Amino acid sequence: MFWVLFGIFLAACLxxxxxxxxxxxxxxxxxxxxxxxxxxxxxxxxxxxxLYLCMATAGARVALLPDNGLAMAFWSLQVALNGLWTPVFFGLKRIKLGMAVLSALWLSVAATLWALWQVDAIAGLLFVPYLVWVSIAGALNASVWRLNPREAKESGELT
Known part of the structure; x- marks a missing residue:
């Protein structure tokens, strides 16, 4: 059953x-x-x-355990926000809005890590590298925003 769940979670990540x-x-x-x-x-x-392999493993581990509702809800939220950032930043070319999505993603990854940890410590640990990477991505997005005020203004993002 673990491998079936792992495949489902990996498909969501992909x-x-x-x-x-x-x-x-x-x-x-x-x-x-x-x-x-x-x-x-x-x-x-x-x-x-x-990261996707770690995320899928964490999700599959916790999906098999009791009292996993909050962790599964947060897992679903973070993967949805994960999929949203790229179209906002690269597709719409909205640097500031990308930062807002990334901030929400960071919060959801942190909440997911915490909720997973409550059910299975290994699953929580599997989300630590993801939180680190999203932190780096947030710093990069913020730096790009700061270094490119004209591009942000041209897309109507700065007042």
Missing amino acids: AAGSTGGLFSPGPWYRNLNKPSWTPPDWVFPAVWTT
């Missing part, structure tokens, strides 16, 4: 991740000013593959 293929960074992002510590392009798919 569905969220598929937005990266639909809304790739492209020339718009490449031409933005970015901080010197921006990870190279190859890092993103490697990190996300690892």
Whole structure:
């Protein structure tokens, strides 16, 4: 049963991740000013593959346990927000709105980590790298916003 659940949770992660293929960074992002510590392009798919495997494992572990309702609700929320950021940031080119989505994602990942931990400590631990990565992504999004005020203003995001 674990492997069936793992497959379902992994499919949810891959569905969220598929937005990266639909809304790739492209020339718009490449031409933005970015901080010197921006990870190279190859890092993103490697990190996300690892994170999706951890997320699916955590979800499958907890789905089998009693009293998992809150953890499963938060898991569902974070994966939905995960899938939303890419179309907002890369598709709509909305840097500030992307930061809002990413902030909500960070909160939902932190809440998911906490809720998973209450049911299964290993599942909670599997979300720690995800929270770290979303923290890095948040700092990167904020830096891109700060370094590109004209692009944010042109998309109607700054008053």
